[in-house]
Amino acid sequence: MDFNISIVGLIVGTLINMGLGALWYSNVLFSKSWMKEANITEDDIKNPDKMGVVYALTALTALLTSFVLGMLILNLGIDTILEGLFFALVLWVGTNIPPIIKNWGFENRTLKLGMINHGYDLIVYMLVTIVYVLL
16 A cells, blocks of 8 residues: 655645635535534534634544545546546545434434535545545
């Protein structure tokens, strides 16, 4: 297994993930729907004691996602945008649809919340995959 992924891809992929998250969960896109479906308030997400840790862990998981995508793309020999987008879709279906269904069935979460949260993952997978394919 080759671990020699592009450092530029790793950094750009991490920044795309964080930037898209800031946009996705903002008033521009899904903030109101997400908060309603998740049953949380503005006060819940503005807790200064918790948010620093949450943002640090989010940045770490964005880095990890970018690294794993880079490794998979490199080792599977994905080298066109179309192959990359198909790969991202298949990866997303296999790793995100099961939690959406489990969270809906066992935790009483709405399918809408699942699609907001995991739809973000699909877009991240696609964008980061494109970055690695183009490098």
